Amino acid sequence: QKEVEQDPGPLSVPEGAIVSLNCTYSNSAFQYFMWYRQYSRKGPELLMYTYSSGNKEDGRFTAQVDKSSKYISLFIRDSQPSDSATYLCAMNPFGNEKLTFGTGTRLTIIP
């Protein structure tokens, strides 16, 4: 079993819809949680970062962490065609710098 599980999709939604992306994990030592966006033929870029449980909002993006359920989510409001990309969750334990990534969810926003 992988430490981090992420539905690979693909996920297609109409423009303007709310998108929900999720990851589950098994390692209770994970403390730092990130979401990366990766466009085709590009490297991943950091979207959101949260520490421990709770919510964090940044513009149209909201990240949620539920450590009791070992479940993290990324919500995208008012989705735009430019949001079409692969979204990767990533996490690591406190004091350990290596990131463990999910396999990514491929998202397409249909105009």
Next chain:
Amino acid sequence: DSGVTQTPKHLITATGQRVTLRCSPRSGDLSVYWYQQSLDQGLQFLIQYYNGEERAKGNILERFSAQQFPDLHSELNLSSLELGDSALYFCASSVDGRPNTEAFFGQGTRLTVV
């Protein structure tokens, strides 16, 4: 543009060969990470260096080695290449390598082993 430069962008080589991938971190960044991205395994952490010293190691094969030089650029050496080594190899850099510090990724080197 993240500021992290990887060369070459594409590499095609035969099984059994050895290749070197190069990474120049963002100006001022002391920590460099190497990741392998394949279709079936996703993005896998290989190794991290901080200011020339190895800091963390992931699932890096013994056939693979890396180093970070005094000018902070890094090289990933892959030897005795196998078909299964075909993947995208990413380098990332961060200022201090701490878990809560953003790492910036380069555009990757696509390695094809034939």
